[in-house]
Amino acid sequence: MNRCIFIFLLLLATYAQAQRKLNVIAYYSAGPEQVDQLPAEKLSHIIFSFCHLKGNKLTVDSRRDSTTIQKLVALKKRNPSLKVILSLGGWGGCAPCSDVFSTDKGRKEFAQSVLQLNQYFKSDGVDLDWEYPAIEGYPEHRYMPEDKKNFTALVHDLRKTLGTKYQVSFAAGGFQKYLEESIEWKEVMKEVDRVNLMTYDLVNGYATITGHHTGLYSTPQLHESTDNAVQYLIKIGVPANKLVIGGAFYGRMWEGVASVNNGLYQSGKFKAGIDFKNFEQELPAEKGFVRYWDDVAKAPYMYNAQQQLFVTYDDKQSMALKTAYAIDHKLDGIMFWELSLDTSKDGLLDAIINTIQLKNKIK
Numbered sequence: 291m292n293r294c295i296f297i298f299l300l301l302l303a304t305y306a307q308a309q310r311k312l313n314v315i316a317y318y319s320a321g322p323e324q325v326d327q328l329p330a331e332k333l334s335h336i337i338f339s340f341c342h343l344k345g346n347k348l349t350v351d352s353r354r355d356s357t358t359i360q361k362l363v364a365l366k367k368r369n370p371s372l373k374v375i376l377s378l379g380g381w382g383g384c385a386p387c388s389d390v391f392s393t394d395k396g397r398k399e400f401a402q403s404v405l406q407l408n409q410y411f412k413s414d415g416v417d418l419d420w421e422y423p424a425i426e427g428y429p430e431h432r433y434m435p436e437d438k439k440n441f442t443a444l445v446h447d448l449r450k451t452l453g454t455k456y457q458v459s460f461a462a463g464g465f466q467k468y469l470e471e472s473i474e475w476k477e478v479m480k481e482v483d484r485v486n487l488m489t490y491d492l493v494n495g496y497a498t499i500t501g502h503h504t505g506l507y508s509t510p511q512l513h514e515s516t517d518n519a520v521q522y523l524i525k526i527g528v529p530a531n532k533l534v535i536g537g538a539f540y541g542r543m544w545e546g547v548a549s550v551n552n553g554l555y556q557s558g559k560f561k562a563g564i565d566f567k568n569f570e571q572e573l574p575a576e577k578g579f580v581r582y583w584d585d586v587a588k589a590p591y592m593y594n595a596q597q598q599l600f601v602t603y604d605d606k607q608s609m610a611l612k613t614a615y616a617i618d619h620k621l622d623g624i625m626f627w628e629l630s631l632d633t634s635k636d637g638l639l640d641a642i643i644n645t646i647q648l649k650n651k652i653k
Contacts, residue, residue: 312616312646313623315486315534316639317377320630322358328629330365332643335373336629337417337486338362340380343387346396347403348378348416359411373457376407379419381428387420388432391440400444401451408456415457416448417486422463423472442474445481457483464489464519464536479528484622487523489516490538493602495560500547503602504538505587506612511555515587516612520619534623537612539566539631539638541573541592541603552582553593553600564601565631566638573601583607606641613645 315335318328328336338359341348350356362374379387390396404416421427423437448458460478462468464487479485490504492514501512508515516535524530544558564572573579578594579601588611592601604612616624624642632638 312613312621313484313534313625314639314642314646315623315625316629317625317627318358318362318629319380320358320628321354322361324630325358325361325365327634328362328365329639330369330372332639333369333372334623335375335414335625336362336365337375337377337625338413339377339628340383340419341376341378341407342383343378343390343400346390346399348376348400348407349403350407356411359413363412373414374411375415375417375457375459376404376411376413377417377419377461379421381421382431384420385428385431388423388434388437388440391420391444392434392436394443397440397444397447398451401447404448405451405456408452415452415459415483418444418458418460420460422468425467425471438472438474441472442477445478449481459484459486459534461486461488464516465492465514466518466522469519469522475523475526475528479532482532484532484534485523485528486534486625487516487519487536488627489519489536490604490627491542493542495542497560498557500544500553500556500558500600501602502584502587502589502591503542504536504604504608505584505589506608506615507587509584509586512587516615520621530620531622533621534625535612535616535621537609537624537626537638537642538604539626539628540564541566541569541601544600545598547593547598547600549593549595549598552580552591552595553598554582554584554591556600558598558600561599564603566603566605567631567633569603581605604638606638609638609641610645613642614649617646617649 313334317337317339319339423441462485493501493503505515507517541564543561545561547553547556547558578596579592590605
């Protein structure tokens with residue numbers, strides 16, 4: 291009898307794992323005006339971006355931001371399983387983090403403030419977007435080697451204070467230096483629900499050589515990629531089911547790029563970011579923008595020979611492949627920056643959802 295029960299429970303657990311839904315996680319940084327139109331039913335999580343530190347406490351910056359959070363939480367009426375997470379920091383938004391999180395007092399006061407804010411808004415947890423612990427991030431933001439162990443202590447205090455009712459996650463750089471030097475992975479991953487890998491901006495605005503900023507696979511010319519980050523972390527013992535890969539709902543443009551190799555892996559100067567919803571208007575074929583596909587990186591890019599402009603981005607094809615990758619490798623989910631940059635219909639989020647539905651049918 292006991293053996294039968296054990297086998298039944300094992301089969302039940304296996305079935306539950308097979309049926310586990312892929313988390314679809316949206317960062318959101320726009321205001322309250324758009325919230326009612328957001329596709330809440332298609333998402334597992336919305337991460338409000340961003341809250342910041344005031345003293346040692348997590349703080350909502352303005353009444354407008356408070357209204358946005360309240361309206362995001364109200365989306366649960368349409369999708370009761372939706373989780374709304376409050377994010378700390380962002381690029382340029384974590385200047386005091388190294389100092390505050392270097393002390394036991396700072397970490398504990400922060401953890402308590404996270405609990406209080408989530409209780410007040412009836413939200414569901416915190417996402418730490420500190421760019422970056424222990425290595426250089428935003429210009430002139432302090433960083434020190436001790437950040438690495440202090441980050442571990444921080445997530446420990448958060449879990450102890452928040453318990454299991456609230457989720458704890460963090461946004462991680464998808465590039466090799468961060469993966470190797472910023473985080474004590476074995477200790478940190480015991481405490482958090484997931485890590486959101488920023489597998490975009492892998493060729494950033496400081497780069498003088500073009501490349502895929504959010505490629506799925508590495509190429510001989512560019513080591514950084516989504517797969518590189520995932521395989522590195524799995525190799526060092528991070529559970530696959532706590533990994534979330536990132537997609538970019540925007541492109542990055544370089545200027546002064548020679549026509550060799552259609553602009554790919556050529557010298558140039560970063561010019562601008564372009565929202566996905568504006569691609570048709572800003573990057574039309576009629577003005578000389580030609581789309582190419584790198585079948586090694588599984589990534590699209592555009593080049594305008596007349597204007598010597600190069601653009602790297604995610605599109606529906608690459609986003610579908612990333613989603614399939616997350617499913618096939620049994621990852622926790624896929625996330626993206628940022629929800630308000632998508633088109634209102636037939637956009638990148640729909641490419642994610644359509645891929646999930648197709649994979650479920652195949653199963």
